[in-house]
Amino acid sequence: xxxxxxxxxxxxxxxxAVDLRSHDDIEVLGIxxxxxxxxxxxxxxIVDRAILLLxxxxxxxxxxxxxxxxxxxxxxxxxxLIIPTLKLFIEKDYLAPKTIVTDVGSVxxxxxxxxxxxxxxxxxxxxxxxTEESGISAARANLFQNATYVFTPTKKTNxxxxxxxxxxxKNKLGSRVYECSPETHDRAVALxxxxxxxxxxxxxxxxxxxxxxxxLKAAKQLASSGFRDTSRxxxxxxxxxxxxxxxxxxNVLRSLKQYQANLTEIIxxxxxxxxxxxxxxxxxxxxxxxxxxxxxxxxx
Amino acid sequence: xxxxxxxxxxxxxxxxAVDLRSHDDIEVLGIxxxxxxxxxxxxxxIVDRAILLLxxxxxxxxxxxxxxxxxxxxxxxxxxLIIPTLKLFIEKDYLAPKTIVTDVGSVxxxxxxxxxxxxxxxxxxxxxxxTEESGISAARANLFQNATYVFTPTKKTNxxxxxxxxxxxKNKLGSRVYECSPETHDRAVALxxxxxxxxxxxxxxxxxxxxxxxxLKAAKQLASSGFRDTSRxxxxxxxxxxxxxxxxxxNVLRSLKQYQANLTEIIxxxxxxxxxxxxxxxxxxxxxxxxxxxxxxxxx
Numbered sequence: 001x002x003x004x005x006x007x008x009x010x011x012x013x014x015x016x017a018v019d020l021r022s023h024d025d026i027e028v029l030g031i032x033x034x035x036x037x038x039x040x041x042x043x044x045x046i047v048d049r050a051i052l053l054l055x056x057x058x059x060x061x062x063x064x065x066x067x068x069x070x071x072x073x074x075x076x077x078x079x080x081l082i083i084p085t086l087k088l089f090i091e092k093d094y095l096a097p098k099t100i101v102t103d104v105g106s107v108x109x110x111x112x113x114x115x116x117x118x119x120x121x122x123x124x125x126x127x128x129x130x131t132e133e134s135g136i137s138a139a140r141a142n143l144f145q146n147a148t149y150v151f152t153p154t155k156k157t158n159x160x161x162x163x164x165x166x167x168x169x170k171n172k173l174g175s176r177v178y179e180c181s182p183e184t185h186d187r188a189v190a191l192x193x194x195x196x197x198x199x200x201x202x203x204x205x206x207x208x209x210x211x212x213x214x215x216l217k218a219a220k221q222l223a224s225s226g227f228r229d230t231s232r233x234x235x236x237x238x239x240x241x242x243x244x245x246x247x248x249x250x251n252v253l254r255s256l257k258q259y260q261a262n263l264t265e266i267i268x269x270x271x272x273x274x275x276x277x278x279x280x281x282x283x284x285x286x287x288x289x290x291x292x293x294x295x296x297x298x299x300x
Numbered sequence: 301x302x303x304x305x306x307x308x309x310x311x312x313x314x315x316x317a318v319d320l321r322s323h324d325d326i327e328v329l330g331i332x333x334x335x336x337x338x339x340x341x342x343x344x345x346i347v348d349r350a351i352l353l354l355x356x357x358x359x360x361x362x363x364x365x366x367x368x369x370x371x372x373x374x375x376x377x378x379x380x381l382i383i384p385t386l387k388l389f390i391e392k393d394y395l396a397p398k399t400i401v402t403d404v405g406s407v408x409x410x411x412x413x414x415x416x417x418x419x420x421x422x423x424x425x426x427x428x429x430x431t432e433e434s435g436i437s438a439a440r441a442n443l444f445q446n447a448t449y450v451f452t453p454t455k456k457t458n459x460x461x462x463x464x465x466x467x468x469x470k471n472k473l474g475s476r477v478y479e480c481s482p483e484t485h486d487r488a489v490a491l492x493x494x495x496x497x498x499x500x501x502x503x504x505x506x507x508x509x510x511x512x513x514x515x516l517k518a519a520k521q522l523a524s525s526g527f528r529d530t531s532r533x534x535x536x537x538x539x540x541x542x543x544x545x546x547x548x549x550x551n552v553l554r555s556l557k558q559y560q561a562n563l564t565e566i567i568x569x570x571x572x573x574x575x576x577x578x579x580x581x582x583x584x585x586x587x588x589x590x591x592x593x594x595x596x597x598x599x600x
Contacts, residue, residue: 191510222478226493226533232529296535298523
């Protein structure tokens with residue numbers, strides 16, 4: 001029997017619990033700082049058992065043995081609580097030395113650096129799944145099916161531990177496992193996930209800043225699927241965008257500056273009416289042909 | 301019986317024909333420069349009858365009476381053929397003086413200016429509907445249902461004619477009719493449709509230009525729904541993007557420059573770590589809150 005603990009029973013933690021518990025050879029212990037969440041998780045059989053963990057430790061220290069028993073601990077708290085949570089577990093001596101600790105944070109470098117120093121058996125993870133919802137009520141089965149689950153080992157990572165986590169992601173969650181360094185992960189998600197939030201938000205800002213009232217009114221009426229799609233991530237949860245920018249700041253800035261240079265190139269092509277005629281020069285048609293051709297590479 | 305002619309039987313012209321012909325009091329004459337399209341339109345009963353119009357005029361000049369009989373002519377050719385098509389009809393004396401001519405081009409100012417000089421009873425139009433497909437095989441019923449159909453009258457526009465077109469759009473196609481000046485239309489679509497194509501294309505360009513191979517490989521694997529949506533219009537038909545930039549050049553440039561200023565503001569907020577603390581200053585949280593709040597105004 002594999003004993004898995006999950007701290008933080010929100011959308012991701014709760015959904016992990018549902019899928020893991022569906023296997024006969026896994027026992028899931030839920031850990032939350034909200035009593036109501038513990039009750040709901042038990043009542044809805046999302047976990048086998050749930051225990052309450054307050055800021056200063058377990059509400060009932062007699063539960064410590066359940067924690068010491070864990071083979072794996074998933075930390076599924078908001079990103080800024082991952083390190084504080086791990087610190088609490090270590091300071092309170094809640095973990096057995098063998099326990100593999102992993103997290104599900106959407107940035108990896110800063111977390112992996114700190115967590116690896118605190119705990120030898122730490123391996124960073126990032127399941128690329130989610131919905132607009134949050135909280136335990138949003139937990140659902142098969143959230144990770146066919147989604148990419150990234151692990152970000154370092155030189156120090158124990159291979160056996162990494163394989164245990166990869167097997168769980170692949171065989172128990174149905175995810176496609178991808179492995180890269182924490183640095184590579186953070187640069188890649190800055191490009192394809194974090195920068196797009198800012199790029200999309202700047203579009204909405206441009207539309208709402210239109211100072212001609214007739215044009216603004218028409219824009220609101222005429223906007224259709226193109227605007228809907230391009231503006232979606234920029235109109236999402238502000239806390240999430242803020243978290244991306246704060247925790248992956250350098251990579252997001254790097255991507256946005258490269259983006260600005262590319263947009264400037266497009267603007268110049270339009271200004272100078274470089275449409276398609278001159279064969280050996282950069283022109284708008286060539287650029288739009290290359291983006292049409294390349295986009296599917298990112299959507300396999 | 302209302303006699304309506306449609307030149308150009310592609311996605312828009314063909315779908316217009318399908319919906320208009322479904323009403324007992326409308327007779328639809330299709331006009332195409334491809335014999336095969338004429339045949340298909342008749343065989344599939346998309347039109348009541350189709351006639352062939354070559355670059356130098358009707359293939360059979362005996363058909364001229366069918367044209368002279370029309371109450372309304374919709375020009376549904378590609379945008380750069382709208383004016384040449386209207387010129388041909390006038391030079392060849394194919395139109396009766398009473399015939400109302402309208403078009404479906406996605407830019408209006410340049411077309412309306414020229415067309416109104418050529419034909420008194422011209423009124424610009426733009427049904428905001430479409431799919432990724434093109435050609436007569438893409439024609440389908442109800443394409444315009446609940447879509448916005450914009451008309452762009454000028455001071456010279458005959459009110460009775462305008463009301464005839466508005467009634468058709470509303471009652472025969474099921475569209476929501478919107479009326480504004482050609483200038484307002486072009487500025488609005490630059491904001492919510494044409495600039496987003498360039499903004500989205502620049503994102504794809506930034507991703508494919510990543511020069512670290514590990515990061516590029518990871519980006520391709522990790523890209524999910526956020527990238528999919530933000531990049532959709534930038535990965536579309538290059539000809540369409542080119543047409544927007546060419547025909548609505550000044551407004552697209554204006555929108556893109558305002559966009560660049562807004563993006564620069566976001567970049568500066570991230571660089572200077574203006575997250576959310578300082579109440580009276582611009583900060584990233586405030587901006588993302590305003591974009592989240594305002595986006596639904598454009599999606600009613």
